[in-house]
Amino acid sequence: MADWNIRPASATDVEPVAELRAVVMRPDLERLGRYDPDRVRRRFRDAFDPAHTWIIEVADTFAGCVALRPAADAHWLEHFYLAPRLQGTGIGTAVLGTLLTRCDHDGVPVRLNVLQGSPARRLYERHGFHVETEDPVDVFMVRTPPRPAGPLPLPPPSK
Template sequence: MNTPFTYQKATENDLDYLLDLRIKTMVPHYADSGLPTDRESALKRILYEFDKAYIIFLDQHPVGLLKINRAAEKTEVLQLQIDPELQGRGLGRRILKNILDEASETGKTVSLSVLKTNKAQHLYSSLGFKTVGEDEHSYFMEVGN
């Protein structure tokens, strides 16, 4: 049986954890994309829509970050980061599947963006996300009604 995830609203006390997580998960992709990788830029991304940020726990241990905007007509996954030491175990897939199931029950579309250099786009495609647009660095993907 899969252990359920728990989510705890992120607070300023979590900033050190979130900065460390962001550096481990995103700086390589930002570097590959020619985007800023400095601490200040990472902190700016962490603080973007911080009121929608949740620390993901599994067995009372933090495993990542989910930043999500649940609007009336659409659910937007703003950021999903899993600790690199725990990647490849299906955690991101389970989290996204839960979000997709919830959105399906309410007839919502789920959207996200992914850097073109991030291999997570294959996970998103396997879950039914389709590319609906792009810019220089990212693909914009959606699934749903």
């Protein structure tokens, strides 16, 4: 696996990520009959929030992105895209593991949605995500943090 790092996103990252999104999602969106080259980029631009997004770099070069948006009951893992040439190299697994460790430390569940038939679903299942609901296009998944190691606390004494 190549050396990688993540850095906070900035507003200037929007176009490279929108372009990567279009490339990465195209096969699944075409299979589902939903690919529109303008829409796939516009939807990212409209949702992009650099405050909750990280840029993945390999050898100091843009390689992908991932967002972790806080919500009332969980964090939403969004916009997880990795350049096709780097998929299957272990980088996505390492990035996801790093983010999930942070969420586990805080005791926060993580939610996401993945397109029906996407190979990314296997990555998420390997990391403990399970299906909550699905429709003809999307599969909504959740991962609850593992229970902390160690003994369970004792119940209060009865009176």
